[in-house]
Amino acid sequence: MAESAVNAVLGNLSHLAVRESTFLCAVTLEVGLLRDELKRLQAYLKDADSKWRSGNVRVAVLVSQIRDVAYEAQNVIEAADYMEKRNRLKRGFMGAISRYARLPSDLVTLHSVGAKIQRVKRKLTDIFASAANLEIHLGDTSVVEDEFPTDFGHMHQNSDDDIFMVGFEDEHKEIVDKLVDNEEMLSAVSIVAMGGAGKTTLARKVYTSSRVKEHFNTVAWVTVSQTFKGIELLKDIMKQIIEDKDGCGEIDKMDEYQVGKKIHDLLLQKRYLVVLDDVWKPNTWEQLNRTVKAFPDATNGSRVLLTTQKEDVANHVQMPTHVHHLKKLDETRSWEIFSSISLPSYKRSVIDDVNEFEKLGRKLAEKCDGLPLALAILGGYLAKNLNIEAWSYVLLGWASIEDSKMMRDILARSYKDLSSHYLRSCFLYLAAFPEDFVISVSDLIDLWIAEGLIPHIPNHKPEEIARMYVTELAQRSLVQVVGRSKGHRWIQRIQLHDILREWCIEEARQDGFLDVNTEITGHASHLTHLYNSTSCF
Missing domain, CATH: 1.20.120 (Four Helix Bundle (Hemerythrin (Met), subunit A))
Structure with missing residues (x-):
């Protein structure tokens, strides 16, 4: 049967x-x-x-x-x-x-x-x-190989933030002085400026300065962004300030009241500094303290450092607040940043007509309106196009660009100039990450390879090509480097500026490459290691 x-x-x-x-x-x-x-x-x-x-x-x-x-x-x-x-x-x-x-x-x-x-x-x-x-003629039908990226032998010799601190030395000192002064009440310092002016860079240099590290017993940095969850921000802060890092796993199980109460108890006996980067909503401070007063005033000189584009946000914090309006760079300092990127010292020695480049460069730097981000991206683009015709073409075309569209035009030029459609796709892929998210380069490389965004090039591993792509994006200031390895100084963590992310999202949607759904998030920037090598990350 x-x-x-x-x-x-x-x-x-x-x-x-x-x-x-x-x-x-x-x-x-x-x-x-x-x-x-x-x-x-x-x-x-x-x-x-x-x-x-x-x-x-x-x-x-x-x-x-x-x-x-x-x-x-x-x-x-x-x-x-x-x-x-x-x-x-x-x-x-x-x-x-x-x-x-x-x-x-x-x-x-x-x-x-x-x-x-x-x-x-x-x-x-x-x-x-x-x-x-369109008269686009079919060439060789064999497998198309991408060109191997070149010109990666040199990067900025100083810290990635040092070059963008040009012109902000006095403001850096002023903010640090205000944070470590003798005022015992809990108070805030707010850095206010438009996007691309260098608020986060300045705050990061303040946060990691030796005077701040010596003055405060504990510090925490969180990036708030336009959409956030208060409980997630509080959990991130708590993970940075607890001494027993083995207890990080228990924090995720806590509710908002428990986390806020625990932070209050931990900070009550300490002089602390909490940095709230990229704050958009006036009631953010109230949201963080709504269930319990998480940040106590122990009259020991604790401080809050806040960065925002909106003055009403800076003034709304319910504590004594010093509002610092970040100034735009003057002509001299703009040229110093621009020239260090567009005409680095290792390239000057092989340029015959440096004076002509400098003459054009000063005019182009002036067009960037004292914004470090614009100076960096345009400088990165021109550094890859070291010929008088290209620089002159950019300057001549500037007359037709409205000031409000200046940054978009610079971004579009730099994006279009990327060496291949593979690299452009890799750049647009960054829009898939949450706003202000600190991206692990090793994880990003794995994702790029898995998505088929890295081309096959004989005698080169995909990981090698991907790392070259990261380096080129950094050289062009299209990504911000926030962490390097200690030995080889390899780029380990990067971040996408809000302005670049918005542009990437729009371009990616228009291209049909990807779409991005906005979700409420709360996450900490991986800056804790700069202050203390022991963390939960």
Whole structure:
């Protein structure tokens, strides 16, 4: 009886397996053809990409279409590959039973994959026709290799923040003096300025200064951002101030009252400094103290340091507050930052007409309106384009740019100048991280590779290419370096400025590369290690 049942199952399985094999062979053939089409697509993309970078506006739509169909084709190929690999694993009697059980759904999936391949091929036909109309000629259809990144031998010799502290030395001293003065009441210092003016950089230098480290018993830094959860910020603060780091896991289980009460008890006997970076809402301080007064006034000289773009936020904190309006850089200091990036000393020795570059550079630096971020990004772009024509072209085009669009134009120039569409995709990918999030470079590299954003280049590992990409983004000041290894000074942690993140989100959506949903978050910047090597991170 059992033998008859098995024979019946195997008979039906054999009949259906023929149908599955027929479909699978047909789909596998189509997948192979689709892979070949994608090679042609890569050739088109490289040609279209170069024309887009040279200013051919009509090509922008084609590039977007190419990306869309490439993503769709990749998904289809991955689905077919998965089925093929899974079927190879189904061996023996139990494997046969498993295949029989799944056969109806597998046949549906095969039909679906086949239909999707046909849809992709129709889209490819339309794209190739459009490319022909735009006179984008198909080159070599072999696998397109990306150029290996170059010019990574030099980085700023000083700390990554030092170069941006030019012109802020007096303000740095003023803020530190205010924090460590003899006033015993709990009070605040608020740094107020527009985006890109250097608030966070200045606050970070204050936070890590020797006078601050010696004066305060404990410190904590949290980045608040436009959306936040008070309880998450409190948990981050508590993880930084507790002495028993083994207890970090218990903090996540606490409710808001418990965390606030614990912070209060820990800080009651200590002179503390809490930094609230990037505050947007006037009631942020009240939100952090709503269930219990988490930050006590023990009349021992404790302080709160706050950075914000809004003066009403700075004045709303319910304690004595010194509001420090961060000044824009003057012409001399703007040139000092700009020249150190666009004309670094190691390049000056090989430039014949340095004086001509300096003449143009001073005019360009003046156009940046004293904003360190604009100076850094434009300087990074021009450092990669060391020819008089490029610098003159930027200066001549400035007359048509409104002041409000100045930063966007600088960003667009630097983005478009990135060496490949792979690198541009890697940059846009950063928009997927939360606002003000400190990104681990090792984790980012793993994500880039997993997402297929790192090209295959002979004799070079994907990790090596990815690390080169991080370095180029840092050289261009498109990312902020917030942590390096002690020995080799490799970049370990980076952060994306709010202005750059907003631009990336818009560009990524427009490109169809990714979409970003805003969620309420609360997280601490990984700056604690700069003050104390013992932390919960």
